[in-house]
Amino acid sequence: MIDLHSHVLPGLDDGAADLEEAVAMCRAAAEDGIEVLAGTPHVRRDYPTAPEQMETALAALREAVGDLLRLVGGGELDVVELDRPPEELARFALAGNPGYLLVETPYRGWPVELPEQLFRLRTSGIVPVLAHPERNAEVQQRPDLLVPLVAGGTLVQLTSASVDGRLGRRTQTCAATLLRQGLAHLVASDAHRPSVRAIGLRSAADAVGDRALARWLTLEVPRAIVDREPVPPRPRPIRPRRHFFR
Numbered sequence: 397m398i399d400l401h402s403h404v405l406p407g408l409d410d411g412a413a414d415l416e417e418a419v420a421m422c423r424a425a426a427e428d429g430i431e432v433l434a435g436t437p438h439v440r441r442d443y444p445t446a447p448e449q450m451e452t453a454l455a456a457l458r459e460a461v462g463d464l465l466r467l468v469g470g471g472e473l474d475v476v477e478l479d480r481p482p483e484e485l486a487r488f489a490l491a492g493n494p495g496y497l498l499v500e501t502p503y504r505g506w507p508v509e510l511p512e513q514l515f516r517l518r519t520s521g522i523v524p525v526l527a528h529p530e531r532n533a534e535v536q537q538r539p540d541l542l543v544p545l546v547a548g549g550t551l552v553q554l555t556s557a558s559v560d561g562r563l564g565r566r567t568q569t570c571a572a573t574l575l576r577q578g579l580a581h582l583v584a585s586d587a588h589r590p591s592v593r594a595i596g597l598r599s600a601a602d603a604v605g606d607r608a609l610a611r612w613l614t615l616e617v618p619r620a621i622v623d624r625e626p627v628p629p630r631p632r633p634i635r636p637r638r639h640f641f642r
């Protein structure tokens with residue numbers, strides 16, 4: 397599997413505190429079946445990670461883990477950080493692919509300017525990967541908020557703990573709805589701590605309950621991003637989203 401969202405890079409945010417903890421996270425990820433792991437530190441007001449900090453931490457961790465798994469870089473950018481200069485955004489590219497950027501969904505509210513900001517990224521040639529919208533209360537109430545974003549080319553990342561129910565029923569229900577409606581494209585751990593449970597990508601894949609779809613979410617889509625290939629089509633038809641508008 398390929399995990400494109402984690403806080404494994406040490407000492408940058410609320411994830412791995414030091415190199416030792418970061419290596420332990422990599423071991424747990426490998427044990428869970430992850431072959432490529434992205435270190436995507438927060439880039440936001442409370443954790444204002446600079447590109448060179450991410451790059452330095454990535455190089456140090458690569459050296460420490462050797463060939464246990466392949467580490468790639470990135471950043472999880474708050475929407476207010478999207479106005480940074482393009483060359484800086486490029487250094488936070490997801491898995492080093494300049495065509496993708498991981499954008500954090502606000503935890504509260506649904507900023508009216510969000511669709512516009514994501515659209516602007518798209519027009520500058522960058523595909524936004526929206527991180528864990530299923531954890532947002534507005535999206536839980538109205539999953540159809542994502543319809544125009546996905547139609548405009550945004551990819552949606554679900555968190556493994558949402559999919560398998562570790563974050564509660566409401567979040568799990570929302571994740572299942574997004575999956576059913578074709579509004580989700582990849583599952584990632586968003587791991588902050590070193591345990592297989594904190595990563596849980598395997599258990600999320602099992603919870604999807606459809607092996608071809610699980611493989612698309614945890615391997616084929618993230619692999620296309622890592623390898624700079626086109627995202628492959630979804631293996632299962634999307635059910636009509638009629639009931640959103642009842």
Ligand SMILES: [Fe+2]
Nearest residue numbers: 401403472586
């Ligand atoms: Fe995250």
